[in-house]
Amino acid sequence: MTLALEIDQLHKSFGAIEALAGASLQVREGTVHALLGENGAGKTTLMRIAYGMQRPDAGSLRVFGAPAHFRSSADAIARGVGMVHQHFTLVPAMTVAENVALGMRGRYDAATAADRVRRLGERTGLVLDPSARVETLPVGAQQRLEIVKALARDARLLILDEPTAVLAPEEADELMRWVRRFRDEGRAVVLITHKLREALAVADDVTVLRRGRTVRSGAARTLDEPTLVAALLGEDAGAGVTAAANRAATRAAPPRRGAAEHTAPHDFGAETVIASLRTVSVADSRGGVALRDASLDVHAGEIVGIAAVEGSGQHELLRLLAGRLAPTSGHLTLPANIAFIPEDRHRDAMVLDMSLVENVALRGLGARRGRMPWSALRAATAKVIERFDVRGPGAGAAGRALSGGNQQKLVLGRELADRPAMVVAENPTRGLDIRATAAVLEQLRAAADAGSGVVLYSSDLDEVLGLADRMFVVHAGHLLAVVPPTRETVGRAMLGAE
Incomplete structure (x- = not known):
């Protein structure tokens, strides 16, 4: 040999x-x-x-x-x-x-x-x-x-x-x-x-x-x-x-109402719409169009899957839905309480030199008139750590003391702690190992089962197909519904083939 x-x-x-x-x-x-x-x-x-x-x-x-x-x-x-x-x-x-x-x-x-x-x-x-x-x-x-x-x-x-x-x-x-x-x-x-x-x-x-x-x-x-x-x-x-x-x-999730690759989409009623886009367009940083005439309804209790090749306009769509970006045209309706799990947790979700308690405070849990008692914050952080199995030196430790998977579980726990109406998850398992990935996907599934509308983008197509009730593809700034949403049909749409 x-x-x-x-x-x-x-x-x-x-x-x-x-x-x-x-x-x-x-x-x-x-x-x-x-x-x-x-x-x-x-x-x-x-x-x-x-x-x-x-x-x-x-x-x-x-x-x-x-x-x-x-x-x-x-x-x-x-x-x-x-x-x-x-x-x-x-x-x-x-x-x-x-x-x-x-x-x-x-x-x-x-x-x-x-x-x-x-x-x-x-x-x-x-x-x-x-x-x-x-x-x-x-x-x-x-x-x-x-x-x-x-x-x-x-x-x-x-x-x-x-x-x-x-x-x-x-x-x-x-x-x-x-x-x-x-x-x-x-x-x-x-x-x-x-x-x-x-x-x-x-x-x-x-x-x-x-x-x-x-x-x-x-x-x-x-x-x-x-x-x-x-x-x-x-x-x-x-x-x-x-x-x-x-x-x-x-990527074999426990069956959901309309598991995208296996059954027909669940018929969510109009009364369950919690977020709505109507012919929305967004400009990119160079003055071009990142998202063009996109329309989408997100319903309570469903997981909307988003697939796209990098640079297709999916990040602008997610930031629109998270309330982090304003449309240049069209109409956008969002709920008041939105959770956002960004792709880059270090840049957009955490301050690594701050303690876990301070990082949880960034969500404003329990704030009244802009003020948060430290005792209430410590209690809220303890609940997040326990519920989401965040492993590390303790609530007083700096964010950078946690592994990548535990940082992501802290962000997820902070965002889901007050039962948001909608959860926008942008590549939430990117760079995570199999154990942390399993924990994140289980929590997103549980949030939808509890009534939150979940919008999930993942660069792992099998992952999003395994969770989504409905599938959409962003290609060259256009938002496309894919029916039936199989690995083949979604993959072809991502490349503009259909």
Whole structure:
């Protein structure tokens, strides 16, 4: 067996935090190897070491059979290792060819750079216009460009960090087809993902990390989703948590009135409308139109699912419904009490240096004439922590002391504490591990069952299809109802096919 990557007992600490505690991994040439783990399990740290971005405290690393002591990513690239990060590293104002040429040796020549992009496209099927500016490319094309950048440096081992997180279903399927072709050429791929179904569908081998250690590794054909969930969560998770995580992993929610992919939409009466848009348009930051003539009713007790490729106008729609953005034309009616769970909790939902009590106070729970007694705030925070299982040092700790999943549960608990009429959730599980994802989805479902109207946008289509009573797609600023809402029909609408 020829190994593209062999990692043995790696240790890495950041101050008092032990990120890796003896992690091991073997990636065979000519295979796709899925790397799974909860947030903080050490997946990205392990791969950053393999790519030369960080150095281990102890342990050994071999690449294509030879010992590796990388001092930088340039050393890793020279040994045939490439990495595509979850957050793209492209320069928006530059062309495709210019982005590919960045960091390469020699003087830049536009014709040579463009020819390199065209030849790579012919060889790999990752076709791009060399002269196109990156800022004009859809997200799927930007993902292809990141891969082309790695291949231009002759990568034989490619690390993909959550590569389908922002792609439409057809784009994700196209990427996975390319990954298989790359593997069939004898190359190796490490696929970091939270999507168990995706991992089992494309991977030859799977490794699970938990708390910095390798806890399971084997052939994908010998594993199933419940087995992987058990490995991810460990024996201490408990039956309830494991069951909820299994539902989140498979996106199999308990049946709701009109579960979008399974039954006809529930016939909500006109008297239950709590929010309404009528031919609403919104301008974007550049003076163009982000949302055009959108109409939508949100009813009490339903979950309205929103799907879209990044940059289609979905964020403007959600901010309209949350009362954070005013329309440039049309008519908008909203309830008085709206909960908003934004995509970027650090920027829009929390002040990380403030205590949990102070962060809960941002919602104004129990305020009278703009004043909130500290005793009432502490009590409200304690209820949020208990009801939503927020784990951390305590209510007096700073927000940054919580993990990402617990920060999100705090935001969710704060927003849902006073039973809002409507909940607007913008990618609420983005970046969360399977345990935190399960908790968030269960709470959104419970809010709808309690009578709140829920508007849910998620970049994970299976997630939103599993929860929604009705499905809408935002494409190029247009809001479209999708009937019947299947993975195929919604995916095609996201790309403007129907």
